[in-house]
Each structure stands twice: as C-alpha cells, then as structure tokens.
Amino acid sequence: MSQNKIDLLLELNSESPNDPFPYFALAKEYEKISEYDKAIEQYKKLVNDFPSYGGTYYHYAILLIQSQKNQTALEIIESGLTVLLDNGDRHLYSELAGLKENYFE
Template structure:
C-alpha cells in the first residue's frame, strides 16, 4: 500500500495506480477509500473497463443494488465500445445476477 501511494504521488492521474489502490482498499475492507478511488476512476477515466465490475460488486456488498445495476450497465456500454468481449461477458453476468435475471433451466 505504501508503494502504491508513493507511485500515486509521482503519477497522480495514472489509471492503473488508481485501480490498484481501489482494489487494495477494497480487499482491506476500507470501503470509504475503495469507493473514493473507484468513483475517481469512473469520473476521470471512464474507459478503464475493469473499474465497473468491482465498483458494482462493492455497491452490492453495501446493499445498493440499484447503483450496482447502473454501474454494470455503464460498464457494459464501455466494454462494447472498446470491443472488450471478456469484460462485457463478466459485466453481463454480474448485471444479470444483480437484476435477478440469472436463472437455471431445469
């Protein structure tokens, strides 16, 4: 974490460093800082596709399903525009689950 913060001082607008910090804070259950960095990414680096899945999951973890669904939708649009089919598939799965669309055929 210390090293990431040092990198951030040197490159305050680097999307990968911001993402790494958000993810690290999230893994440490520092929800406030995780949200801060994920939202900074969405606002300042909206094309950074990886943000949307993790931010959506964080919203779900906080019981904010509607916000999660909105973030997944934004992420799917971004993934489509970047032709990132892997990210699109992951976001679609998360969206379907959050929206109650993931059902099993018996």
C-alpha cells in the first residue's frame, strides 16, 4: 500500500513542484517503511524550498532525534522556532518549543 502512495506522491511532486504538501506526505510515507534517509531528503527539501511550511520542523526534528542526530535536530528546532514566530503560528511554535524543552533542556 505504501509504495502505491509513494508513487502517487512522486507523481504529484513532478506535476506540482511548488506545492509543499506532497513532499511532506512523501516524507511521512518513507518514515512508515523505515526509509529514513529518503524521509530526511524530503524534509531537507521542505526546509530549504518551503521554509514557511511550519509542520515540517516538528516532524523533521523528531526523526532526527530518533536517528540520534541530536545536534542537527536542535538546529532544525531553532530554525523552526524563528520561522514560526515570524509567521505568528503560536500553536506550532508551542509544540516545537515543548519538543525542545523535553529533549534539550
């Protein structure tokens, strides 16, 4: 089932390269099948090409923490907090701040 979703999302990415959602969904699908390097690639693309897509930072940081890449996770959290504060997204900001508090303070 996941491979069908992955194929569909890859097609959506090629058809709508300026839409961040398929990249995010693709990252989550790669996580489901333990393709963590591929998931990280998608999250990196989101952070670089769609920095305002706020949900990326929390999920990306969680994956990095689970992969024991704590320094990179902290950097992603810090970047995300700045973006979310600038965007006025208090809900996602508080979730990401809570993640930082739970793992790094």
